[in-house]
Amino acid sequence: MDLLFNEFIELTDSSYTKLFSYYDKGKERLKQIYRQEVLRIDPINTKGRRAKEVVITKTKDIKNAECTSKKCPPQSEAGLSTTITTTTTTTTTTTITTTKSKKPRHVITEEERSILKPYFKSPKPSNKEIEKVLDSLLKLSPNYWTKKKVKAAWGYAQKKIVD
Secondary structure, X not given: OOOOOOOOOOOOHHHHHHHHHHHHHHHHHHHHHHHHHXXXXXXXXXXXXXXXXXXXXXXXXXXXXXXXXOOOOOOOOOOEEEEEEEEEOOOEXXXXXXXXXXXXXXXXXXXXXXXXXXXXXXXXXXXXXXXXXXXXXXXXXXXXXXXXXXXXXXHHHHHHHHO
């Protein structure tokens, strides 16, 4: 092994002993599971099956560490907030929660409703009708309305009529 991995400084005597001890512990765990699940000699005990003696490192954690060392702007400025919780006992658990900031909900105004009302009465609107309504709505709120949203509003109105 020394000839194969002689360039790696991480592989020291202590890391070799850890590696072999992990192997032995894993072998013991598999024997216990085999005795419990397959042979049914021992009662089934599911506690400790997910226990890990190895610290889990994800590429996302490494990139975050590099970003902080290079003084990148924090992710909260980019619209994301990341929470990392690590508990260390015999097991190591990493929980990552990512939330995006939500846009405020658009409430249809009376003016928009008056534009949409005749459009909703049409059984199957043509593209010309959709474009005409969309142009009128874009004059009122240009950052919200799209062709897809106009069609979705029509579909919602049709369902509401049926109910």
